[in-house]
Amino acid sequence: MTRIAVTQARAVLGLALAAIAAPSLAGAMSDAELASIVARRLHGDRTGACAAVAVIDTSVSRAYVCADDKDRARVGPTTAFEIGSVSKTMTAALLAELIELGDASLDDPLSAYLPDGTTVPTFNGQPILLRHVVTHTSGLPALPPGAPMGGFDDPYAKLDPAALLTALGRTTLQRAPGSQFEYSNFASMLLSHAVARRAGSDFETLLQKRLFAPLQMRNAYVNHRPDGVRAAIGHAPNALPVPAWNFHGDLAGVGGVRATLDDMVAYVQGQLGHAPAPLQAAIARSQQPVNPGGQPVMAMNWMLAPLNGRTVHAHEGGTGGFSSFVAFDRERGRGVVVLSDTALHTLGGLGSLGLPLLDSLVPLGKPRQAVAADAALLDALVGDYALDGGMTMHLSRKGQALVIQAQGQPAFEMGHDDAGDFYPLLFDASLTPQRRADGSYGFLWQQAGSAASARRLDAAPVPELSNDALRAYAGEYPLMPSFALTVSEREGKLFGQATGQGAFELTPAAKDVFEAAAFGIEVRFERGDDDRVVALRLLQGGNTLRGERR
CATH class of the missing domain: 3.40.710.10 (DD-peptidase/beta-lactamase superfamily)
Incomplete structure (x- = not known):
């Protein structure tokens, strides 16, 4: 999914x-x-x-x-x-x-719907309730840890209720249920099993x-x-x-x-x-x-x-x-x-x-058509990169094509489309180039429903900012009527949260510039004459919205 x-x-x-x-x-x-x-x-x-x-x-x-x-x-x-x-x-x-x-209530604990003896994790005594499962705030990970998952071709075929409940017993919650959104197919499989059991x-x-x-x-x-x-x-x-x-x-x-x-x-x-x-x-x-x-x-x-x-x-x-x-x-x-x-x-x-x-006011998308990539872009992308998870990838050029090779794997030639994405010709993934604030390139790699940003190994180090420096950016920035970006500091990290959406981490990229590379977002803060942050510009997908700090 x-x-x-x-x-x-x-x-x-x-x-x-x-x-x-x-x-x-x-x-x-x-x-x-x-x-x-x-x-x-x-x-x-x-x-x-x-x-x-x-x-x-x-x-x-x-x-x-x-x-x-x-x-x-x-x-x-x-x-x-x-x-x-x-x-x-x-x-x-x-x-x-x-x-x-x-026969049920959203405030019932999930454990009440599972077989007797099932170990269901809690966090400081707080149980997972059904309302947490249907809002993806259970605290359970995306997939059952240690369960017999299949490959990309058919990942859920080997799972059965027994394997799922065994995985639940080895799971530890890292936060209180209800405290944070994290999409969890693990929790949804448990709910499917639980509903069937309760209905008999x-x-x-x-x-x-x-x-x-x-x-x-x-x-x-x-x-x-x-x-x-x-x-x-x-x-x-x-x-x-x-x-x-x-x-x-x-x-x-x-x-x-x-x-x-x-x-x-x-x-x-x-x-x-x-x-x-x-x-x-x-x-x-x-x-x-x-x-x-x-x-x-x-x-x-x-x-x-x-x-x-x-x-x-x-x-x-x-x-x-x-x-x-x-x-x-x-x-x-x-x-x-x-x-x-x-x-x-x-x-x-x-x-x-x-x-x-x-809704008639939403612009209709366009077909993605295969086109040749700009030669200058190909040259700029050539190099070695590290993904968020630690895997390294090498990008090289073969004529007018980009070639990608993950560490320890074969090289694959990639196509390019008019939306600006590169894509392997032999498997399902995409590479979206992202120009950094310092002019260098990274990219967003998407595969199997997940996304990871990649940074050049020879790129300048990410700036380190104190908690006080990060709090200087905190505030609400209205971007349009009834739509704002709220910026906050939590545990030494900066987060953005758009109206009606989940929070995402903002990583320092340059002075007053932050990125959420996995989502293609760049935020540029503006300062006034007194050097206080007064506004921001949010850039995504070629569009820009500006909001003054409230």
């Missing part, structure tokens, strides 16, 4: 800039109109992706579009896609129904009986594909096919659901108030904020995103060969589903298509 935390943090400016006017895409539209819009985003895209897209409004429009028209047969009404982490919102609906029935059913049967059947999601499934449904073949963003991901049935609530476009249309219609009773009450409960005042604000496994003065529910998902995007605006009665047979998480996901369909 993609880590939505990374996606959100990289889009600090994305939702704020949604106020920039764009051609109107709002309102009910025909299938042909929708197909035209999707084609503007996909046609010619170097990933070769295909997508099934729906806009749910007063009517439903559907489109099936590929980057190359010759691939159109890959997707259609009976094609089932892996929806990845959007499955978590379905687990939330099942939990909400248990709460409606009086295996998870797939529970999904079919309590969610899929009432919403008439006739072709949705986990491991038992209905007759007449064709499982799509997934692809890496280099257009090569990749294997399907598999999940133990009771852990599938983390990301194991497969569904057609019509299944997901029915799901979003249910989210917009058209589910039968009593499921509608459970869905409505799952949409309510669970951590008011938290960052980011969340419902039960739904991200609550500010968008042009309103709040929309959204979740992205992804597996090794698929991407998904589901969002809806209850106030306007509008929803969007985008399902792709290509893993696009390393390229920013599907928000650049989904958000414009949800």
